Amino acid sequence: MSGAAPAVGVARPRVEGPAKVTGRARYAADVPMADLAFGIVVVSTVTRGRIRDIDVAAVQDMPGVLGVIDHRNAPRLNPDAGHFFGPDGGLQLLQDDVIPHAGRPVALVVAETLEQARAAAEALPVTYEVLPHDTDFSADHPAGRAAMALFDGPVDVGDVDRELAASAVVVRERYFTPEEHCSAMEPHSATAWWEGERLQAVDSNQGPFFIATVVATLFSLPLEQVRIRTEHVGGGFGSKGLCGPQLVLAVMGAMHFARPVRVTLSRNQVFLTTAMRPAIEQMVRIGADDDGRLRAIHHEAAFELSPLAEYIEGCTELTKTLYATPALRTRLTAVPLDILPPYSMRGPGAAPGSFALECAMDEVAERLGIDPLELRLRNEPTVGPASGLPFSTRNLVACLREGARRFGWASRDHRPRMRREGPLLVGTGLAATSFSVGAFPSTASITAEPDGTFTVVVNATDLGTGARTALTAIAADALAVGAEKVRLRISDSDFGPAWSAGGSRGTTSWAWAITEAAAKLRSSGDQGTVTVDTAQLLNDLPSRERHSYSAVFAEVTVDPATGEVRVRRLLGMFAVGRVVNPLMARSQVIGGMIGGLSMALHEEGVRDPVSGRHINADFAGYHISAHADVPDIEADFVPDYEPGIPMGIKGAGEIGNVGTPAAIANAVWHATGSRQRALPIRPDRVIEEHPLQ
Amino acid sequence: MREFAYQRVTQVREALTLVAENDGSRYLAGGTNLVDLMKCGVEAPTRLVDVRSLPLGGVREGADGGLVIGATTTNSDVAAHPEVRRRFPALSQAVLAGASGQLRNMATVGGNLLQRTRCAYFADPSQACNKRVPGTGCSAVDGAHHNHAVFGWSRHCVATHPSDMAVALAAFDAVVHYETLDGGGEIPLSEFYPPVGDTPQQETVLPSGALITAVSLPKAALSPWSRYRKVRDRASYAFANVSIAADLGVHDGVVRDVRIALGGVASQPWRARSAEAFLRGGPASFGTVPGGG
Ligand SMILES: Cc1cc2nc3c(=O)[nH]c(=O)nc-3n(C[C@H](O)[C@H](O)[C@H](O)COP(=O)(O)OP(=O)(O)OC[C@H]3O[C@@H](n4cnc5c(N)ncnc54)[C@H](O)[C@@H]3O)c2cc1C
Numbered sequence: 001m002s003g004a005a006p007a008v009g010v011a012r013p014r015v016e017g018p019a020k021v022t023g024r025a026r027y028a029a030d031v032p033m034a035d036l037a038f039g040i041v042v043v044s045t046v047t048r049g050r051i052r053d054i055d056v057a058a059v060q061d062m063p064g065v066l067g068v069i070d071h072r073n074a075p076r077l078n079p080d081a082g083h084f085f086g087p088d089g090g091l092q093l094l095q096d097d098v099i100p101h102a103g104r105p106v107a108l109v110v111a112e113t114l115e116q117a118r119a120a121a122e123a124l125p126v127t128y129e130v131l132p133h134d135t136d137f138s139a140d141h142p143a144g145r146a147a148m149a150l151f152d153g154p155v156d157v158g159d160v161d162r163e164l165a166a167s168a169v170v171v172r173e174r175y176f177t178p179e180e181h182c183s184a185m186e187p188h189s190a191t192a193w194w195e196g197e198r199l200q201a202v203d204s205n206q207g208p209f210f211i212a213t214v215v216a217t218l219f220s221l222p223l224e225q226v227r228i229r230t231e232h233v234g235g236g237f238g239s240k241g242l243c244g245p246q247l248v249l250a251v252m253g254a255m256h257f258a259r260p261v262r263v264t265l266s267r268n269q270v271f272l273t274t275a276m277r278p279a280i281e282q283m284v285r286i287g288a289d290d291d292g293r294l295r296a297i298h299h300e301a302a303f304e305l306s307p308l309a310e311y312i313e314g315c316t317e318l319t320k321t322l323y324a325t326p327a328l329r330t331r332l333t334a335v336p337l338d339i340l341p342p343y344s345m346r347g348p349g350a351a352p353g354s355f356a357l358e359c360a361m362d363e364v365a366e367r368l369g370i371d372p373l374e375l376r377l378r379n380e381p382t383v384g385p386a387s388g389l390p391f392s393t394r395n396l397v398a399c400l401r402e403g404a405r406r407f408g409w410a411s412r413d414h415r416p417r418m419r420r421e422g423p424l425l426v427g428t429g430l431a432a433t434s435f436s437v438g439a440f441p442s443t444a445s446i447t448a449e450p451d452g453t454f455t456v457v458v459n460a461t462d463l464g465t466g467a468r469t470a471l472t473a474i475a476a477d478a479l480a481v482g483a484e485k486v487r488l489r490i491s492d493s494d495f496g497p498a499w500s501a502g503g504s505r506g507t508t509s510w511a512w513a514i515t516e517a518a519a520k521l522r523s524s525g526d527q528g529t530v531t532v533d534t535a536q537l538l539n540d541l542p543s544r545e546r547h548s549y550s551a552v553f554a555e556v557t558v559d560p561a562t563g564e565v566r567v568r569r570l571l572g573m574f575a576v577g578r579v580v581n582p583l584m585a586r587s588q589v590i591g592g593m594i595g596g597l598s599m600a601l602h603e604e605g606v607r608d609p610v611s612g613r614h615i616n617a618d619f620a621g622y623h624i625s626a627h628a629d630v631p632d633i634e635a636d637f638v639p640d641y642e643p644g645i646p647m648g649i650k651g652a653g654e655i656g657n658v659g660t661p662a663a664i665a666n667a668v669w670h671a672t673g674s675r676q677r678a679l680p681i682r683p684d685r686v687i688e689e690h691p692l693q
Numbered sequence: 694m695r696e697f698a699y700q701r702v703t704q705v706r707e708a709l710t711l712v713a714e715n716d717g718s719r720y721l722a723g724g725t726n727l728v729d730l731m732k733c734g735v736e737a738p739t740r741l742v743d744v745r746s747l748p749l750g751g752v753r754e755g756a757d758g759g760l761v762i763g764a765t766t767t768n769s770d771v772a773a774h775p776e777v778r779r780r781f782p783a784l785s786q787a788v789l790a791g792a793s794g795q796l797r798n799m800a801t802v803g804g805n806l807l808q809r810t811r812c813a814y815f816a817d818p819s820q821a822c823n824k825r826v827p828g829t830g831c832s833a834v835d836g837a838h839h840n841h842a843v844f845g846w847s848r849h850c851v852a853t854h855p856s857d858m859a860v861a862l863a864a865f866d867a868v869v870h871y872e873t874l875d876g877g878g879e880i881p882l883s884e885f886y887p888p889v890g891d892t893p894q895q896e897t898v899l900p901s902g903a904l905i906t907a908v909s910l911p912k913a914a915l916s917p918w919s920r921y922r923k924v925r926d927r928a929s930y931a932f933a934n935v936s937i938a939a940d941l942g943v944h945d946g947v948v949r950d951v952r953i954a955l956g957g958v959a960s961q962p963w964r965a966r967s968a969e970a971f972l973r974g975g976p977a978s979f980g981t982v983p984g985g986g
C-alpha cells in the first residue's frame with residue numbers, strides 16, 4: 001500500500017473529462033425524471049411598483065397548462081432565511097405584490113412540456129402599478145451609509161492626513177467599475193420533487209449542503225427532510241453560491257402540483273435574477289516620499305446594494321495587507337438602490353479593489369519617476385500593516401521578480417507613449433495582488449472497502465474547476481494509495497456539512513477534512529468508516545496573515561484613431577501554496593486572467609436610463625472577451641507552501657481574476673499617456689481626436 | 694406553443710406564391726436572424742418558406758463581366774470565393790468581420806441584407822419601439838443609444854443597420870435583384886434602404902412579398918486593394934461601432950475616383966459622398982485628409 005507514487009503535484013486531466021466530452025455527464029437540467037412538469041418563470045418588466053393583476057384565467061386553459069403560482073397562492077416562506085450576510089429578501093419570491101427591482105419573478109407557469117409552459121408564460125397578462133425608481137448609483141448618493149462590518153470593516157492606522165501632508169507626492173483619484181454579471185455557461189436549473197416526507201432537488205449550485213440549509217429554513221422544514229444534489233456544474237463564478245430563484249420556484253412547484261417540477265432560467269433571466277457584481281466607485285489617496293516609501297494609503301469604496309439584503313464588496317481588504325505604510329484608512333459605503341441584491345462574483349472585492357489600488361500605485365510611480373516594479377519592492381511589509389500579525393508565508397517578491405524576468409520588464413522605458421508600431425501605440429503594465437486564503441469547517445468520511453479501495457465522501461462541488469480530480473489526488477496521498485484506489489463521492493447534502501465552492505476556500509476546506517479522516521483511518525488500521533469534522537482544528541489555527549500572491553504583466557496595443565485596445569501578452573506569476581494539479585491550476589488561473597481581461601475591456605451591464613432595466617441582458621449585448629481578444633497567456637507558479645493548512649495548499653480559485661484589470665489599465669496608460677480610471681476601457685473612452693500627433 | 698408551418702421550396706414561383714397567399718408567411722434562409730427574432734417574440738410568422746433549396750446559390754460571372762452573387766449563397770462562400778477576393782477584397786473582408794464562423798456558414802446574402810437592427814429595445818417586446826410597433830414611440834431616443842445612428846436618423850427611430858456585408862456592397866455600387874409574381878426588378882443598393890423619416894418600419898423599398906434572387910457587382914472595382922475596416926468593442930463577434938469600406942483608384946498620384954461607405958452609423962450603409970468629392974481629383978497623400986499628418 002505504501003509504495004504508491006504521490007498524486008499531489010502531478011499534472012492529470014480531469015477524471016470526469018471523458019464523461020463531459022461525450023455528453024454522459026449530466027447537468028441539472030439534463031437529469032431524466034418520470035412525470036416531470038416544467039415551470040417557466042415570469043419576471044417583472046417594471047423596476048419598482050406593485051402587481052395590479054395577474055390574469056391567470058387567460059392562460060389556464062392553454063394546452064398542457066397545469067397552473068400558475070403567484071403571490072396569491074404560493075407557499076408562505078420564512079423571512080429569516082438568508083445567506084452569509086443575514087436574511088435575504090431576494091429569497092422571498094411570490095410573497096406579496098411588491099416589485100422591488102426589475103426582473104423580479106412574479107409568477108411560475110407550470111405545464112406538461114417546456115414549450116407549453118413557455119407559451120403560457122409569454123401569454124400571461126401581468127399589469128403593474130408603476131412607482132418611481134432609483135437605480136442611479138454614485139458614491140455620493142444621499143442614501144449611502146456605512147457597509148456592514150462583518151469583514152473588511154473600517155481601519156484606521158496612524159494619522160493619514162498628517163502623513164499625506166508630509167508626503168513628497170500625493171495621488172488622489174477616483175475609480176469606477178460597472179455592474180458585471182457572473183455569466184456561467186450553464187444556466188441555473190433546478191428540479192424538485194417529494195419522495196415520501198422528503199423534499200428532493202437536483203440543482204445547479206456551488207454547495208448543496210449550504211443550499212439545503214437555506215431551503216429548509218425558507219420552507220420551514222427540518223434539515224433532515226431536505227436533500228439537494230448537484231452533480232456537475234457548468235460554472236458558477238459566485239452566482240450559484242446562493243439559493244437561486246430556480247430552486248425556490250421549483251420547490252414551490254413540487255409542493256403545489258405534487259409532482260416533479262423543473263425550472264430552468266433563460267439566459268436573459270440568468271442576467272436579471274441571479275447575483276451580479278455591484279457598480280462600485282472608489283477613492284484612493286496615496287502619499288509617498290521621494291524614495292518611493294509609502295507614508296499613507298486612504299482607500300474608500302462605495303458600492304450599490306438592495307434594501308432586500310446585506311452584502312459586502314470588500315474592495316479595501318487587500319489594501320490592508322499588500323504594502324507597508326505607517327498610516328492607513330479604509331471605509332466601505334453601501335448605497336441601497338432598486339436593484340437585484342448583488343453578491344460575490346469572481347474575486348469579489350479584490351478584483352475591483354485591486355484595480356483602484358494598483359492603478360493608483362502606478363500613478364505614484366509615474367509622479368516619482370520610478371519603476372513601478374521597484375515601487376512595489378520598496379514597500380514590502382514585514383507584518384500585516386493593519387493587523388500587525390505575521391505573514392504565514394509571503395511570496396509576492398518572488399512573483400514580481402520572476403514575472404519581470406520572464407516578461408522582459410528590465411528593458412522597459414517607463415515614460416509613456418514612447419513605443420509606436422505603425423498606427424498603434426504599445427505599452428506595458430503590471431499589478432501586484434494578494435488574495436486572502438484559509439479554510440472553513442467541513443466534514444468528511446472515509447470507508448475502507450473490503451476490496452482494498454477507499455470510498456471518500458465529502459460535500460465538495462466541482463464547478464468544472466477540477467475539484468474532483470484534485471480531491472482524489474489529495475485523498476490518495478493522504479491514504480498513501482494510488483489514485484485508482486480512491487472512489488470520491490461529492491455534492492449531496494446528505495453527505496453532511498462542508499464549505500461550498502467559493503471564496504477560494506473549497507479545496508483547502510475539503511482537503512483538510514479528507515486528510516484528517518485519512519489520518520484517523522490509518523491510525524485505526526485502515527478498517528471500517530471514520531468521519532471527521534474540522535471545526536475544532538480550524539479554531540486552533542493561529543492567527544496569521546494568510547494570502548496567495550501574484551504579479552500580472554500585460555502588453556497592449558492601442559489604436560488611438562479608433563480607441564481599440566488589444567491585449568498582446570499576459571503573464572501571471574502566482575504563489576498559491578502547493579499546487580495540487582499543475583494542469584488544472586494553470587487552467588484555473590488562466591481562466592481567471594481572461595476574466596480579468598474581460599473585466600478590463602469588455603464587461604458592463606447597461607441599464608436603460610429611463611426604465612432602469614438591464615438592456616444588454618444576453619451574450620450578444622453583454623460582451624465577454626472572445627477568443628480573438630485573448631492573447632498568448634503565460635501563467636506559472638513560484639514555489640510556495642502554506643504552513644498552517646494540510647499539504648501546504650492555499651487555493652487558486654479567484655486570484656487569477658485579480659490584478660489583470662489594473663495591469664491592462666496601466667499598460668494602456670503606458671501606451672497612450674492617458675489614465676483609464678473607469679472600466680471597461682471602451683473605445684469611446686480611449687479614442688483621440690488627433691491620434692497621429 | 695406558437696405553431697407555424699414550414700415548407701421547403703425548389704421553384705422561385707412556388708416560393709412567391711406561398712408568400713403572397715398568406716400575410717403571415719416569411720422567407721427563411723439561414724434563419725440566424727429570423728429564428729432569433731421568433732424566439733424573443735418580435736416575429737411571429739405563421740408559415741416559413743425555406744428558400745435554401747431554390748436554384749439561387751453560388752457566384753457567377755454576369756453578361757457584363759460583373760459578378761452575380763446568388764441570394765442563397767452563404768456568407769462563408771461569398772467571403773471565400775476567389776473572384777470576390779480578387780476583385781472586391783473589401784467585400785470578403787466585410788463578410789469575415791461579421792458574426793462567427795458558424796453563423797457565416799448558415800447566413801445567406803439575401804438574409805444578411807434584410808437582417809433587422811440590433812437596437813436592444815427593438816428586440817424586447819415589452820419596450821416601446823416605432824420600428825416594431827409603429828406609433829408606440831422610440832425608447833432609444835431617451836434611452837441607451839451610444840451605438841445608434843449618427844447620420845440620417847429621425848426622432849422616430851435612431852437605429853442602425855447592422856450588416857457589414859451591405860457596407861462593402863454599397864461602396865461597390867452593387868445592385869439587388871428580386872422577383873415578384875408580377876415580374877422582377879432591380880434596385881441599386883444605395884437606394885435599397887429608404888430614409889427613416891416617420892416610417893422606421895419600412896426598412897427597404899422591396900415590393901411586398903418580393904424574393905431577393907441575387908446581388909450583382911460591376912466588372913471591376915476602382916482598385917484591386919479595396920479595404921474594409923471595422924471598429925468594435927471586442928476583437929470578434931461584435932457589431933460595428935463604426936466601419937468603413939473604401940476603394941480608391943489612384944493614377945499618377947492623383948485620386949481618380951473613390952468610394953467610401955460607412956457602417957454602424959445610420960439605418961443604411963452610409964455613402965460618404967462629400968468626402969468622396971473632396972478627395973476626387975486631389976493628391977493621394979495623407980496630407981489630404983483633414984487632421985491627418
Ligand atoms: C450572434 C450574432 C452575431 C452577428 N454578428 C454580425 C456582424 O458582426 N455583422 C453582420 O453583418 N451580421 C452579423 N450577424 C447577423 C447575420 O449576419 C445575419 O443574421 C445573417 O446574415 C442573416 O442571414 P440569414 O440567411 O440567416 O437570414 P434569415 O434569418 O433566414 O432571414 C433574415 C430575413 O431576411 C428574409 N430573407 C432571407 N432571404 C431572403 C430572400 N432571398 N429574399 C427575401 N427575403 C429574404 C427573411 O424572411 C428574414 O426576414 C450576427 C448574427 C448573430 C446571431
Ligand code: SF4
Pocket residue numbers: 810812813814815821822823824825830831832833834849850851852893
Ligand atoms: S431606435 Fe428604432 S428600433 Fe430602436 S427603439 Fe427606437 S424605434 Fe425602435
